[in-house]
Amino acid sequence: MRPYLVQLCFFLSLLCCIKAPYCADYPNKPIKLVVPFSPGGGNDSVARVVAAKLTEKLGQQVFIDNKPGAGGTLGADFSAKSPADGYTIFLGGIGSLAINPVFNKSLPYHPTKDFEPIILLAEAPLIVVATPKLPVNSIQQLTEYMKTHPTQINYASNGNGSSAQLAAMMYESMANVKMVHVPYKGLAPALSDLLSGQVQIMFSSMVAIAPIVTSNRLKALAVTSKKRSSAFPQIPTMVEAGFPEYSTGSWYGLLAPAGTPLDIILKINRAANSCLQDPSVKEQLLKEGAEPIGGTSQQFKKYIQSELDKTLYLFNQQKLDVSN
Numbered sequence: 001m002r003p004y005l006v007q008l009c010f011f012l013s014l015l016c017c018i019k020a021p022y023c024a025d026y027p028n029k030p031i032k033l034v035v036p037f038s039p040g041g042g043n044d045s046v047a048r049v050v051a052a053k054l055t056e057k058l059g060q061q062v063f064i065d066n067k068p069g070a071g072g073t074l075g076a077d078f079s080a081k082s083p084a085d086g087y088t089i090f091l092g093g094i095g096s097l098a099i100n101p102v103f104n105k106s107l108p109y110h111p112t113k114d115f116e117p118i119i120l121l122a123e124a125p126l127i128v129v130a131t132p133k134l135p136v137n138s139i140q141q142l143t144e145y146m147k148t149h150p151t152q153i154n155y156a157s158n159g160n161g162s163s164a165q166l167a168a169m170m171y172e173s174m175a176n177v178k179m180v181h182v183p184y185k186g187l188a189p190a191l192s193d194l195l196s197g198q199v200q201i202m203f204s205s206m207v208a209i210a211p212i213v214t215s216n217r218l219k220a221l222a223v224t225s226k227k228r229s230s231a232f233p234q235i236p237t238m239v240e241a242g243f244p245e246y247s248t249g250s251w252y253g254l255l256a257p258a259g260t261p262l263d264i265i266l267k268i269n270r271a272a273n274s275c276l277q278d279p280s281v282k283e284q285l286l287k288e289g290a291e292p293i294g295g296t297s298q299q300f301k302k303y304i305q306s307e308l309d310k311t312l313y314l315f316n317q318q319k320l321d322v323s324n
Helices: 003-022 042-059 071-082 094-103 140-147 161-177 187-196 204-214 262-279 279-287 297-318
Strands: 031-035 063-066 088-093 115-130 154-157 180-183 201-205 219-223 248-258
Touching: 031 042, 031 071, 042 088, 042 115, 042 201, 042 204, 042 248, 042 262, 042 279, 063 088, 071 088, 071 094, 071 248, 088 094, 088 279, 094 161, 094 248, 094 262, 094 297, 115 140, 115 161, 115 262, 115 297, 140 161, 140 219, 140 248, 154 161, 154 187, 161 180, 161 201, 161 248, 187 201, 201 204, 204 297, 219 262, 248 262, 262 279
Parallel strands: 031 063, 031 088, 154 180, 154 201
Antiparallel strands: 088 248, 115 201, 115 219, 115 248
């Protein structure tokens, strides 16, 4: 064999020897799960349920690092720029991966090029809730009320470009009404003002708001899925309220920075799929209105692209603007 070929083979084998132990003993230290919203919201709730069980499956602590701000942009950007070694993973969703990329042309990260999808964890419809002070008990009554009280309804969201704002704007467009958007830095402060009556309406993550709805501290007007929620079967859908094309919601998935080795992606994927099959995890997610999904990293990659395409089509068709 020629000398340069011998040297090349030696170099390649050396690379394999270096990389194999690095990935084979993964994880050998705690793993950071970045949640791009404040504690107490739907994203945070799903992350904590999964992280606790993932810790057992991987044999290392998976701890939550909340990095709220800019509708999920700050946490997403931090995660995208983190080392691609599997020790920083990201809880992505519709806001950071499908809404913000469509409406923020100067976004500091790319939703598909800067991440390696790992797994789609769960999907959850939103729930439309109102303060008890508002004299309406259904979406139909809300629509009529706004037509006689134009621009007098303030609705809260957990930030510009969030799934909550998207859902509210879809309703405004289809019902031909207008509300005043009041964005907050996370769901917890938005809920606080909604409960006190400072704002009147919110399209909220069902995961985070389920206990409050159950205690009747807010009026539940509708869910945003095509079918009624198994967690709240008594609450009608937006379709039943007269909007046959209305359907939206939240979803939650794990991603890693682009360049993370495939065997690490697959190891986390296997562990997460196992978590979602655990009866206690299923029960916790379903109780809060989130449907466990699971699947492969490639399936999640296709899902993200389909959500991007759907959001782009919706906003081009309805000419909605999330900057307000």
